[in-house]
Amino acid sequence: MATTAVLSKGRSANEAAPTVQPGRIARVDVLRDLAVAEPIWRALEQPDQVSTPYQRFDLLAAWQQHIGSAEGIEPFIVVASDADRRPMLLMPLGLQRRFGVRVASFLGGKYPTFNMPLWRRDVASMADARDVEALIAGLRAVPGGADVLALCQQPLHWRDLANPLALLPHQPSVNDCPVLRLEAGAPAANRISNSFRRRLKTKEKKLQALPGYRYAQATTDADIDGVLDAFFRIKPIRMAAQKLPNVFAEPGVEDFVRQACHAALPGGGRAIDIHALQSDDEMIAMFAGVADGHRYSMMFNTYTLSDAARYSPGLILMRSIIDHYADQGYRRIDLGIGSDDYKKMFCKDLEPIFDSYVALSSRGRLAAPAMAALARAKRTVKQSPALKQMAQRLRGALQRKAPAPATAAEDSEN
Numbered sequence: 257m258a259t260t261a262v263l264s265k266g267r268s269a270n271e272a273a274p275t276v277q278p279g280r281i282a283r284v285d286v287l288r289d290l291a292v293a294e295p296i297w298r299a300l301e302q303p304d305q306v307s308t309p310y311q312r313f314d315l316l317a318a319w320q321q322h323i324g325s326a327e328g329i330e331p332f333i334v335v336a337s338d339a340d341r342r343p344m345l346l347m348p349l350g351l352q353r354r355f356g357v358r359v360a361s362f363l364g365g366k367y368p369t370f371n372m373p374l375w376r377r378d379v380a381s382m383a384d385a386r387d388v389e390a391l392i393a394g395l396r397a398v399p400g401g402a403d404v405l406a407l408c409q410q411p412l413h414w415r416d417l418a419n420p421l422a423l424l425p426h427q428p429s430v431n432d433c434p435v436l437r438l439e440a441g442a443p444a445a446n447r448i449s450n451s452f453r454r455r456l457k458t459k460e461k462k463l464q465a466l467p468g469y470r471y472a473q474a475t476t477d478a479d480i481d482g483v484l485d486a487f488f489r490i491k492p493i494r495m496a497a498q499k500l501p502n503v504f505a506e507p508g509v510e511d512f513v514r515q516a517c518h519a520a521l522p523g524g525g526r527a528i529d530i531h532a533l534q535s536d537d538e539m540i541a542m543f544a545g546v547a548d549g550h551r552y553s554m555m556f557n558t559y560t561l562s563d564a565a566r567y568s569p570g571l572i573l574m575r576s577i578i579d580h581y582a583d584q585g586y587r588r589i590d591l592g593i594g595s596d597d598y599k600k601m602f603c604k605d606l607e608p609i610f611d612s613y614v615a616l617s618s619r620g621r622l623a624a625p626a627m628a629a630l631a632r633a634k635r636t637v638k639q640s641p642a643l644k645q646m647a648q649r650l651r652g653a654l655q656r657k658a659p660a661p662a663t664a665a666e667d668s669e670n
Contacts, residue, residue, distance in 0.1 A: 257288040259398045281344060281387050284394025286401065287333040290317050296335055296343045300374035303523070306417055307375065309546035309553070310368035314519035314527040316348050319364050322508035322515065324350055332360050332402065334373075336391050345380075345391075347373040351402055357623045360395075360402035360616075362409075366503075369433055369553050369592050370411050370609065372419060383420035392424075396616045403620035406627060408611040409593070415550050426610040430634045431593040434603030438582050438589065447578055448602070456575050459567040466564065468536030471576040473529060480517050483532050486539035491558045504556075513556075517544065528555060531580070533573045538562060541569035543577060551588040552581045574602055595638075 260283065287293040290313075297313045299305075309315075320331065329350035336344050349360045362371035379387070395401060409429050412422055438447055445453075463469050474480045488510055492502045504510060519527040529547050533540040541559040545552055559570045578589055590607065591599040611631055615624040 258292065259286045259288075259400060260284070280338065281336045281390035281394065282339040283337045283341065284391065284398065285335045285337070286395075286398050287335060288331055290320060290331050290333070293331070293333040293335070293346065293348075297333075297346055297348070297374065298522075300343065300346050300376065303549065305375060305377050306380040306414060308368075308370045308372050308411070308414060309527075309548040309551075310364060310370055311348055311362075311372060311374055312521070312527050312546075314521070315516045315546070316363045318512050318515040318519065318527070319367065320350070322512040323365060323506075324363060326508055327365075328352055329363070331363075334360075334391075334395065336394065343376070344387075345373045345375045349402075349405075355623055355627070357403040357617075357619045358401070359404045359406050359623075359627075361406040367555060369409065369555075369590065370414075371407065371409050372411060372414060373421065375420070377417075380417050380420060383423075385423050388420060388423045392614060392616070401616060403615070403617040404624045404627065405612065405614040405616060407614070408631070409609050410611070411607070411609055421612065422610065424612040424614060426612040427628060427632060428635060429593075429609040429611050430631055430638055431595075432606040432608055433590050433593050434595070434599045435588055435590040435605050435607040436578065436603045437605060438578075438587050440585065440587070444579065444582070447582055448575055452601070453575065456568065456572050460572050462567045463533070463535075463540065463564060463569060463572065466535035466537070466540075468534070469540075470535075471531070471533050471573065473531050473580075474517075477518060480526070480530060481514075483530050483534075483539055483542050484514055484517060487542055487544075487556075487558055490539075490561055491556075493561060494558055513544075531573060531577050533569050533576075535564075538564070540564050541573040543570075543573060545592075547581070547586075549584075550586060551590070552577065552586060553589075554591045571598060571601065574598070578602065 294313055294317075301307050301312055320329070329352045332349040332351040334347035334349055338344055348363045350363045351358055351360050353359070362368065364371070375383075392405075395405065407421060407424075410419055410421060410426075412419055436447060472479075474483050488504065491504050495502045504513070513528070516527045517530060521527060525547065527546070528544050529552075530542060530544045532542040538560055541557070543554050543557045545554040547553075557570065559565055574591075581589060589603070591603060593609075611628070613624040613628040613631075615621040
């Protein structure tokens with residue numbers, strides 16, 4: 257099922273025969289079925305177009321199947337096309353009733369670090385305010401549409417192209433994203449200092465004494481299942497030790513993770529890649545994230561409960577992952593949003609990300625500013641050590657009565 261708005265200068269949104277400039281948005285369709293959207297989606301996620309790996313069809317389809325649907329989120333896939341009906345962009349959104357209004361936001365919930373439409377490259381490179389205005393006008397005209405667009409955690413740039421949606425009114429997201437910038441041909445010491453490498457090498461010597469010690473990317477189904485079996489056994493214990501609720505025990509989460517980690521991409525690799533330190537006897541540490549030939553972005557991680565945890569296996573694994581992707585010519589590595597100490601050891605810069613709350617209806621004009629204000633208040637707390645400590649104490653007190661929410665990657669690494 258699809259609902260459509262056809263944009264036409266001087267005409268109503270439902271009239272035909274658009275009269276817009278060539279190369280500009282003339283039509284906005286909202287597809288309510290992922291299967292209907294899939295051909296357009298997959299065409300726009302090809303390497304010669306512009307998208308983040310978090311918006312891959314295989315990842316978000318798995319999330320919607322196992323989590324989004326159960327949470328009452330309905331697919332709201334926005335496709336904007338030109339006058340010749342050639343798709344220009346696809347926004348993978350879901351529609352959910354929140355605060356008494358219909359809110360459209362990016363699919364994936366708390367799992368993506370970055371959210372962004374999938375763009376045709378030529379469109380992304382030339383898009384301007386007219387295109388963004390046409391997109392919003394089209395969404396306002398869609399029958400049975402959203403009251404508010406809540407477009408959170410968007411990058412200002414992706415692969416050296418400006419994000420056209422930054423032309424919308426926006427504000428900083430609740431968190432920034434620590435990032436490591438890699439320079440082509442730069443020496444290894446530029447990404448990880450020699451002194452830090454020596455410290456890790458000393459610790460790794462203890463692990464190298466374990467039988468079959470190795471760093472590897474999980475590439476076969478058996479490898480993936482072995483690491484994930486260990487992850488789902490260890491993670492609840494680690495999160496309980498940090499007095500955090502186990503978000504991976506929520507309904508559908510394990511099925512989503514397993515499906516996405518197994519989903520094979522057309523060009524090779526998986527929708528979620530897994531890297532691990534292992535011995536013949538155990539999984540010592542693991543990181544899972546998304547990669548696209550330019551950037552690796554971590555999603556979740558854990559490490560062993562055995563004595564091997566004393567030797568900082570998570571840090572050793574992160575060093576190996578950084579070197580692995582640097583050797584492949586990657587230009588960015590991030591460890592997800594948040595300010596954990598281990599992220600600061602590797603990621604020396606903070607990448608700003610932004611949110612936009614756009615009213616699409618009269619109800620939305622009341623809700624959008626309130627949602628934006630709430631997000632700004634959360635950022636204020638996160639940016640103030642004193643307020644953050646107060647919030648943590650309050651969360652600890654409340655958790656003794658009921659579980660508190662946590663993000664997918666909210667786990668410190670040793």
